[in-house]
Each structure stands twice: as structure tokens, then as C-alpha cells.
Amino acid sequence: MIQAPAKDRHARGRHDREIIALAVPAFGALIAEPLFVMVDSAIVGHLGTPQLAGLGIAAALLLTGVNIFVFLAYATTAAVARRVGAGDLPGAIRQGMDGIWLALLIGAAVVTVVLPTAPGLVDLFGASDTAAPYAITYLRISALGIPAMLIVLAATGVLRGLQDTRTPLYVAIGGFAANAALNAALVYGAGLGIAGSAWGTVIAQWAMAAAYLTVVVRGARRHGASLRPDAAGIRACAQAGVPLLVRTLSLRTVTLIATGVAANLGDTEVAAHQIILTLWSLLAFALDAIAIAGQAIIGRYLGAGDKEGARAACRRMVEWGIASGVVLGVLVILARPLFIPLFTSDQVVQDALLPALLVVAVSQPISGVVYILDGVLMGAGDGPYLAVAMIITLAVFAPVALLVPTLGGGLTALWWTMALMMTMRMLTLWVRTRSGRWLVTGATR
Incomplete structure (x- = not known):
């Protein structure tokens, strides 16, 4: 032979x-958002069928709103990885910060659109009269977590570009656990119903964003990279x-x-x-x-x-x-x-x-x-x-x-x-x- x-x-x-080394942790991080929805569905499902139907409609809208901006992770990964290969770690982190600032801007714009149009968006899905109020409540509260999730996408791209997929896995596990605990506590313990599920998810999402930002900011300070928004860099990220x-x-x-x-x-x-x-x-x-x-x-x-x-x-x-x-x-x-x-x-x-x-x-x-x-x-x-x-x-x-x-x-x-x-x-x-x-x-x- x-x-x-x-x-x-x-x-x-x-x-x-x-x-x-890169793919196994990446798989764990990829399933974080679907697991968020699964936990929310399992907890809200015990409140009643109208609440679960409302959650299903709102979740579909939210996942679409986040997933169409997945380029924040993909484009950032490629740009940061190139800088890493060229031996320019400060430039790599600077490039990643441009992506994070872009994510924050897009997230803020999406929130300003979703909050006033939530009833119309829910109506487009043909929600019943009993499910629609729950869908609107969940959508409006959960929309506040969209900037956090877009920051998570961009920051995940930064760390992937730096050849680090373990940190996103750890953050995803922590976010999943926090989401499950907060949902149970706010839905049943505090008696907030479907609103408690939405607030629990938003808090967990912002906690994940804070964890990512902590890691990226530490790296920026260690390598002397600027954290300030750069209009030209943000524009280049958007074009890419x-x-x-x-x-x-x-x-x-x-x-x-x-x-x-x-x-x-x-x-x-x-x-x-x-x-x-x-x-x-x-x-x-x-x-x-x-x-x-x-x-x-x-x-x-x-x-x-x-x-x-x-x-x-x-x-x-x-x-x-x-x-x-x-x-x-x-x-x-x-x-x-x-x-x-x-x-x-x-x-x-x-x-x-x-x-x-x-x-x-x-x-x-x-x-x-x-x-x-x-x-x-x-x-x-x-x-x-x-x-x-x-x-x-x-x-x-x-x-x-x-x-x-x-x-x-x-x-x-x-x-x-x-x-x-x-x-x-x-x-x-x-x-x-x-x-x-x-x-x-x-x-x-």
C-alpha cells in the first residue's frame, strides 16, 4: 500500500x-440562540396555549431580525483573522471594535423600528385575537435585547478571528443557564407571566454581551488598540x-x-x-x-x-x-x-x-x-x-x-x-x- x-x-x-479545536466549541456556541427559544417555549408553554402561540410568533420575528445580520460575525471573523495572520494584533482588535460599534448602531436602529411597529408585525403573521397581545408584549420587551445579540455576533466574530472559539462556548453556556434560571424566577416566582420570560431573556442577552465586551476590551488594552468609534472603519465594515x-x-x-x-x-x-x-x-x-x-x-x-x-x-x-x-x-x-x-x-x-x-x-x-x-x-x-x-x-x-x-x-x-x-x-x-x-x-x- x-x-x-x-x-x-x-x-x-x-x-x-x-x-x-475551532469547530467543536463553535458548534456549542451556534446552538445557544435556538436553546434560548426552547427554554422560553418550555416555560411559557405551561402558562397556556395563547401565551405559547404568542411566543412562537414573536420568536420567529426576533430570530429573523437577528439572523439577517449574521454578517456581523462572518465579515468580522475574516477581517480579524487576516490581521492576525499578518501579525498585526492591535489592528485585528481595532478591526473587531469597528464591527462591534456597527452592531450597536444597527441594533439601536432595529429597536426604534420594532417598538412602535410591533402590533403591525404581529398582525402580519395572522395572530389570533387571544395570542396577539402576548406576542406584542414579548416582542416589545425582547426587542431591547436585539442590540445585545448583535454585539454578541460581532464580538463572536472578533474572537473567532483571533482563533478563539472556546470563549464563545463558555459565554453561551453561561447565557443559557442564566436565561433558564431567570425565566423560571420571573415567570413563576415573580408572577410576571410571558413578560417575565422576555425580561429574563433580555437580561441574559445583555449579560452575554457584557462578558464578550470585557474580553475584547481587555485585549484592546493589552495590545494598545483604540476603543473609540472610527467612522471610516465602521463604514468599511458595513460595506464588507x-x-x-x-x-x-x-x-x-x-x-x-x-x-x-x-x-x-x-x-x-x-x-x-x-x-x-x-x-x-x-x-x-x-x-x-x-x-x-x-x-x-x-x-x-x-x-x-x-x-x-x-x-x-x-x-x-x-x-x-x-x-x-x-x-x-x-x-x-x-x-x-x-x-x-x-x-x-x-x-x-x-x-x-x-x-x-x-x-x-x-x-x-x-x-x-x-x-x-x-x-x-x-x-x-x-x-x-x-x-x-x-x-x-x-x-x-x-x-x-x-x-x-x-x-x-x-x-x-x-x-x-x-x-x-x-x-x-x-x-x-x-x-x-x-x-x-x-x-x-x-x-x-
Whole structure:
């Protein structure tokens, strides 16, 4: 048997250690916000169905409001990692502070919009007369935590760029525990009901933001980096984030179209679709953790001017993505008898769910490659291409998905269009990585 040269084996081993060290803690931090919602749902659910329905509507609005600004983490990670690779730690932290100031400004703007428009936003979701008051109460109070969560996104990007994913994990664990304790104390102990759940979450979110800021401020003082807002730096962060915002909105549009098509197919199909979408999101967290490691590692290599190191890291992470996708796909198939009954006992929904779930399992290796290459190009600061690639993918996906009710095939056909969407993403990202145009070195791009 032919063995790889010792030099290659050593390089792969080094990349593996870096990926594991960054990806495992990143996965824990990624699931913090969904866990917040789960705890809130579990506690509020005992207050009554209208309260839980109100929470569901408000939570969907809040998660959307936060997640569309995820570029605060991604763009900051890439920019900071480049500075780290170039050996400019003060500049790296300064770059990160620009991202944090931008997060604070965006957060303040979102709050000023949400507070007066909360009733209208809730009404758009078609909330019932009994659920709407609870949704408005939760949304208005929880909106006060949006600046904190955006600061958390930006500060998480700073620490990832500094090759530190452990601190975000620790903060996420602390925030989760504080949220659970505060919710129980304020909802039941203080008798504040759904308002107590909202206040508990807001306090936990600001505590997380304070913890992140403490770490970043200490680093800034240690390296002599300025903490003052810099208009030019903030503007540059915003400009770098616009393409990633376009990419994120395009992805959200894909999800909305898929859900709309499922709703058009019938109640059984949309119920099954939501269950699959939940699983799909969980699988995405696992793959995205490796992608986050890719952002930090690729940015550092390019900042150091090491194109070959970046190429080698990219190849190894793609191998990780494929392997992880295969493992996750097999787990989905093996665990389906345990997974499906957790969400529904309706045999009709289960029958609609099963074949579509197999499509998700089969497409996981493709998803693995997509998430890795997405992370690589983000780490390279290749946002404009990512935006264009996602728009092209959306243009291919939308007409095909919208034809599903006409052509037939039901939910399974819809999820085959989702697999087509992921295949299109893989092809556009593969073309870019093969071209080498993303290999732009230097402390800035």
C-alpha cells in the first residue's frame, strides 16, 4: 500500500487539530440562540396555549431580525483573522471594535423600528385575537435585547478571528443557564407571566454581551488598540457586510419559498415540511461549525501571505465536509424511527415525512461541501462572489420549486428541489475555489 509522504501526513494532522479545536466549541456556541427559544417555549408553554402561540410568533420575528445580520460575525471573523495572520494584533482588535460599534448602531436602529411597529408585525403573521397581545408584549420587551445579540455576533466574530472559539462556548453556556434560571424566577416566582420570560431573556442577552465586551476590551488594552468609534472603519465594515447580507436574504428567500410551496400542498405536507426543516437546521449547525473553523483558518493563512497553506487547508476541510455529510446522512437514516415520533404521532404526516427525509439524508455530503466552501470564501473575504452565486442559485431554485404543486410529487419533490438548490450552490462555489481568484493575500482585502 502506498503511503502519503510524511510531510503531507504531518500537514493533514496539523489541519485536523486546528479544525477540531475551532469547530467543536463553535458548534456549542451556534446552538445557544435556538436553546434560548426552547427554554422560553418550555416555560411559557405551561402558562397556556395563547401565551405559547404568542411566543412562537414573536420568536420567529426576533430570530429573523437577528439572523439577517449574521454578517456581523462572518465579515468580522475574516477581517480579524487576516490581521492576525499578518501579525498585526492591535489592528485585528481595532478591526473587531469597528464591527462591534456597527452592531450597536444597527441594533439601536432595529429597536426604534420594532417598538412602535410591533402590533403591525404581529398582525402580519395572522395572530389570533387571544395570542396577539402576548406576542406584542414579548416582542416589545425582547426587542431591547436585539442590540445585545448583535454585539454578541460581532464580538463572536472578533474572537473567532483571533482563533478563539472556546470563549464563545463558555459565554453561551453561561447565557443559557442564566436565561433558564431567570425565566423560571420571573415567570413563576415573580408572577410576571410571558413578560417575565422576555425580561429574563433580555437580561441574559445583555449579560452575554457584557462578558464578550470585557474580553475584547481587555485585549484592546493589552495590545494598545483604540476603543473609540472610527467612522471610516465602521463604514468599511458595513460595506464588507452588504454582500453577505444579500447572500443571507437570498437564503431566507429559499426557505420562505419552500415553506410557501409546502403550505400550498396541504396541511399534512406543511406539517411534515416543518419537521424536516427543523432537522435540516440542526444538521446545518454541525456542518457550519466546520465552516466557521474554515473562516478563521483561511483568513489567517491569507493574512500571512501563505497561498499554499490556504489551498491545503481548503482541501482538508472539504474532505472533512464530505466525511461529516456521509456520517450525518447515515445517522438521519438510522435515527428516523426515533426522531419522527418525537414530533408527530399522526401516521399520515409520518408517511409524507419519510421519503422526503431520505432525500435530506442522501444530500448531506453535498451540504458538507457547500458549507465548507462557503466558509472558505467567507474567510477569504470573497463576499461579492458569494452574493452573486446565491442570487444565481435562487434564480434556478425558485421556478423549479414553484412548479412542484403543478407537476406533482408532493413533499418529496419539493425536497428534491432543495437538493437541487444545494447542488447549484456547490457548483458555483467549486468553480470559484478552483479558479484561485479568492487567494488574495495581505492584512486587508
